[in-house]
Amino acid sequence: MSSTSLEVHPQLFFCRILYGTALTAGMASIFLLLDWLSLDGPLFDGVYFPERRMKLHVMAMCSFLVVNNGLAICMYRAYRGTKKLYTKGIHSLMHFINVIFIIFGLKAAFDAHNYHKTADGAPAPRPNLHSSHSWIGLATCILYTIQYLSGLVIYGLHFTSPADRKRNMPMHRAFGLVLFGMAFAVTMMGITQYSIWHTTCPDWYCMDRIVVNALSLSLTIFFLCVVIIVHRPEWRRLPLPEEVEKPLESASLTSVDTSVKSKRILDSGSISHSEFDR
Secondary structure, rough: OOHHHHHHHOHHHHHHHHHHHHHHHHHHHHHHHHHHHHHHOOHHHHHOHHOOOOHHHHHHHHHHHHHHHHHHOHHHOOOOOOOOOHHHHHHHHHHHHHHHHHHHHHHHHHHHOOEEOOOOOEEEEOOOOHHHHHHHHHHHHHHHHHHHHHHHHHOOOOOOOOHHHHHHHHHHHHHHHHHHHHHHHHHHHHHHHHHHHHHHHHHHHHHHHHHHHHHHHHHHHHHHHHHHHOHHHOOOOOOOHHHHHHHHHHHHHHHHHHHHHHHHHHOOOOOOHHHHHH
């Protein structure tokens, strides 16, 4: 199937609808996250007070490990008409930014535990890596970094042959989608854990609970849209016409090269015309 025929495929309209829904849900998640984390005090006071950096951890992981990660995964299919060089560069840059903020988010979580204080200001450090959320989250972050570095070496720096890159692509896609699922799951675990510890309003329908439930719903919608977009093989990006080697041009170049070589052989007298005709 050619690139042109795929562009007019009726189901591509559904793909665009899903991507628009994912964008809307992702942006809504960011705004809801900012609103939720600001309900019980300033959001960025953790910059100056290490014991208050758990909010920065939640913000970094939700925004980059889930939302920006999902948008990077959809880059090739969402912008089908853009040159692969550009989409590939943006895809790699987005994952690089994710790795930076993942490291920042992990540091913020450890600082919040190590510098924790009681209500009267006395130091009261909390243990690190004491929950399933922390174990699965740390494993997800490590695997995500490995996935990024391997993709950079194989597809960005071209340290492998084209055949090896093509052979490795299904595994690269599958492992990236698995990591996206792990990131979503561990983020939902973290939101639940943070909500239990920091939501103190007695009413079930208080603003804190409404916002965190809306945040969880928007992240779920975003996750499902990304998975559907990436899972459908007919929505896979096809090479643009200028990215495909034209058979006629390559065949004519081959025939010219053959004629030149044949003339050189005949002129050298190594074989006769009758032998060449056979």
